[in-house]
Amino acid sequence: MEEGGSMEYLLEQVMQKDLGKRLQVGQEITELILDEEKSSDMEQDQTLLDRTVDAVASSWVNSSNFKVVLLGMDILSALVSRLQERFRTQVGTVLPSLIDRLGDAKDQVRDQDQALLLKIMDQAANPQFVWERMMGGFKHKNNRTREGLCLCLISTLNVFGSQSLTLSKIVPHICNLLGDPTSQVRDAAMNCLIHIYRHVGERVRMDLGKKGLPQSRLNVIFSKFDEVQRSGSMVLSPVSDKNFEDDDSGDGGRSSSSSKGATLSGKKTVSMGSFRRPASSAKSAARDGAVDVEDFIQAFEDVPTVQIYSNREVEEAMTKIRDVLSDDKRDWELRVAALKKVRSLLLAGAAEFDGFPQQLRLMEAAFKLSAKDLRSQVVREACLTMGHLSLVLGSRFDHAAEAIMPILLNLVSNSAKIMATSGMAAIRLILRHTHYPRLIPIITSNCVSKSVAVRRRCFEFLDLLLQEWQTSSLER
Numbered sequence: 001m002e003e004g005g006s007m008e009y010l011l012e013q014v015m016q017k018d019l020g021k022r023l024q025v026g027q028e029i030t031e032l033i034l035d036e037e038k039s040s041d042m043e044q045d046q047t048l049l050d051r052t053v054d055a056v057a058s059s060w061v062n063s064s065n066f067k068v069v070l071l072g073m074d075i076l077s078a079l080v081s082r083l084q085e086r087f088r089t090q091v092g093t094v095l096p097s098l099i100d101r102l103g104d105a106k107d108q109v110r111d112q113d114q115a116l117l118l119k120i121m122d123q124a125a126n127p128q129f130v131w132e133r134m135m136g137g138f139k140h141k142n143n144r145t146r147e148g149l150c151l152c153l154i155s156t157l158n159v160f161g162s163q164s165l166t167l168s169k170i171v172p173h174i175c176n177l178l179g180d181p182t183s184q185v186r187d188a189a190m191n192c193l194i195h196i197y198r199h200v201g202e203r204v205r206m207d208l209g210k211k212g213l214p215q216s217r218l219n220v221i222f223s224k225f226d227e228v229q230r231s232g233s234m235v236l237s238p239v240s241d242k243n244f245e246d247d248d249s250g251d252g253g254r255s256s257s258s259s260k261g262a263t264l265s266g267k268k269t270v271s272m273g274s275f276r277r278p279a280s281s282a283k284s285a286a287r288d289g290a291v292d293v294e295d296f297i298q299a300f301e302d303v304p305t306v307q308i309y310s311n312r313e314v315e316e317a318m319t320k321i322r323d324v325l326s327d328d329k330r331d332w333e334l335r336v337a338a339l340k341k342v343r344s345l346l347l348a349g350a351a352e353f354d355g356f357p358q359q360l361r362l363m364e365a366a367f368k369l370s371a372k373d374l375r376s377q378v379v380r381e382a383c384l385t386m387g388h389l390s391l392v393l394g395s396r397f398d399h400a401a402e403a404i405m406p407i408l409l410n411l412v413s414n415s416a417k418i419m420a421t422s423g424m425a426a427i428r429l430i431l432r433h434t435h436y437p438r439l440i441p442i443i444t445s446n447c448v449s450k451s452v453a454v455r456r457r458c459f460e461f462l463d464l465l466l467q468e469w470q471t472s473s474l475e476r
Helices: 007-014 019-034 046-062 066-101 107-123 127-132 133-139 143-160 171-177 184-199 202-208 215-231 240-245 256-265 268-273 293-299 311-325 332-347 356-369 376-411 417-433 439-448 451-467 471-475
Strands: none
Touching: 007 019, 007 046, 019 066, 046 066, 066 127, 066 143, 107 127, 107 143, 127 143, 133 143, 133 171, 133 332, 143 171, 171 184, 171 202, 184 202, 184 215, 202 215, 268 293, 293 376, 293 417, 311 332, 311 356, 332 356, 332 376, 356 376, 376 417, 376 439, 417 451, 439 451
């Protein structure tokens, strides 16, 4: 490529003003950034890099066209993958635009925005560093943004744990939102406090008593805390209380002062989550890194043990699972537990009962909803369960495989690596164990997808299919 790999060329493409041209070059820019050979001078010219990042954040991510916004986020995601900790100096440049987009009218934009923010916390700068620069968003004029910030905080806690944040600095902002004029923001703030309590415990209750909140409001909050306590869904960590009291945060770098969050933000973990190096263990995959078929197989039996003795027990258990998975408003942990219950039933021999095939058919819509969930933990468990079902049922999984395959293929281009690689692992397991001819046109039709990642993987899937399937299955 003539000058196509240089920073000058990248900046020239990023500075395009024409909408059609932007939609054409967005994918090319992302691929150039991820190709270290074609953009070898990226780390050498800091000034051009700064201008490029600023242009993407201010002109692409702030665009009024949502497709350009999504492409802008893809470009930033590629930069995070490429630069890793060196992107930390760019965090202050991109955060204002990313905070604004948390209040975008389109779900797809908000979801990708949150995934990108979590990726930055994972690979570029630790969560505390990022959140110290995001807290102004709690006073944002857009109520959707204020709500989105609360949802992002909950995701941060779920992914990185309470030890990654100095929560005592954030709680006052949450308390202010309890009096927000918008009910959705008030509900999100309450949900935030409940999640903080789950992670930190009674220290939160004591601290809230000192915030000057009306007693009536405190009573409501404390009753919610009591419900959490009784439900047994606390996820306390050994350092959570200490971290909540500590008002002296680190500088946001990766020094010893931020060691509390090091297990999820340290250099070793960051490299596991990069686009260019797949994860090498199931442990790294528990976060935002890659997973593969081997990881899935190891996790198949990592579920609670159950015993079933009758067809009726199978049907009742599957019905309860379907009720939970069909409601995407249910707590995500309940949905994860429900997906694990499916694998528990498989291990207990549920597939041998007469009523199982019908229950599996009724479950297809719920499985599809789970695979499209916004939470990576739910998507991972859904993909795991699809892979396990295919392994156990073989050709009896054919109808469900046909129903779920388009959703799994859509995951391949997801910017959250855990979601993308979970989809790929599930597809590989299905192609190995469920030789169903109607899967072939679903894959071939995606060989002309607009996404380079989807096109590339589909040809890999076809190669796997040709190696694994009997000729008779291919000729039907």
